[in-house]
Amino acid sequence: MTTTQENLLDLSDFAWQRLRDRVAGLTDEEYFWEPFDGCWTVRKTDSGFAADWAWIPPEPAPFTTLAWRITHIVDILQEDRTATWLGHQPADDDGQPPVPASAAEAVTALQHAYDVWRRRLAAFSQDDLDRPMGEIAGPWADHDGTAFVLHILDELIHHGAEVGSVRDFYRGLRAEDPFAPALAGDVTPADRPALLAEAAAAQRWEVIPRLADLGFGLNERTPNGVTAAHLAAGTGSLDTLRFLVEHGADLSLTDPRFNADVLGWATWFKQSEAAQYLTARTHSGSGV
Structure with missing residues (x-):
């Protein structure tokens, strides 16, 4: 009989492999593609690149580019809270989530972020998954570790699906016979x-x-x-x-x-x- 952690790891790996396959061959043009006016994306700043963001976003929410979506997934997986909210500490080489400046950097950043997340998930004990997260989780203090892991997996799955949909949209508008x-x-x-x-x-x-x-x-x-x-x-x-x-x-x-x-x-x-x-x-x- 599989454990809760094993089931969570299996689901995570399945969702990750699907996303990894969907970003294969990503180009810079596609990464930064803005199909509509008013898109949120990542933009060059004096110190690098930064993702568009606001405490109170416009309604309806802006369409987000692949650059924005992938940066968001990297941030979700790699941010410190995917360790600290379950009582663990980030490893020294985990680093902080970057804002990738190119498609190649994005694919590399995604792989690293997933490696960080998976290593953390594999280290959680059943007690970590069962225990309420407490004050560190703010409004979600009473939620247990499993609920938080499922939230992260939901973010990976639904944003990964969005990445695939945008790639399909981009390809459909530029349909050429690949053969x-x-x-x-x-x-x-x-x-x-x-x-x-x-x-x-x-x-x-x-x-x-x-x-x-x-x-x-x-x-x-x-x-x-x-x-x-x-x-x-x-x-x-x-x-x-x-x-x-x-x-x-x-x-x-x-x-x-x-x-x-x-x-x-x-x-x-x-x-x-x-x-x-x-x-x-x-x-x-x-x-x-």
Whole structure:
């Protein structure tokens, strides 16, 4: 039976990995993008960068940029209270939450802030989680440590979801075919080795044979660790699955989420035709 702390750590790690995946490839242009007038963001000052803020914010609340949202998440996770409110002290190397001045700095700051938060969470005892926080927590003095941890996780989850939504919004307004440069010969397998897997993730089945002809690897993985064959099998895209098999895709590779091979994905996602095809090839010794 898992403990309360183990459940909280599992939820925290799940939310973090989702956010970490969603900030991959973030650019400075996107980080500072202001889609509307009156956005809150982070701005250059005489001493660095600072986030827009007010004791009494405008109503309705301003739209906040990715720079503002990520800075806010960093602050929530890394601030001293995620240790002191549960009776612990920040470590010497925890540092204070920065205001990142670029997308690269933001991703680095997010990773450090999460490392700090996770280390603190892992150090809390059951007594820390059960005990009312007391005077240090001000209006929340009667709330126990678990309630506070859940509040921090709620902040991580809902602001992380906002980051993903803003990235989707930004991408949608600048929609371009991500595979066109490769098909035109401007992007090579050395530049984007996992592009064929990315095409499968986007369910752009029609470009997969063309990418394969250009030398993009059949067994490369998406950032989530799955191959094109996993995705073809799991979605029941039988023509693509046949193409991948016939061109030598490795069907024994397993993914990190289910630890399942390609047949396992077809079975898990109830793609009976794909599963029958893969099983038949196994029985016939055709190289699965």
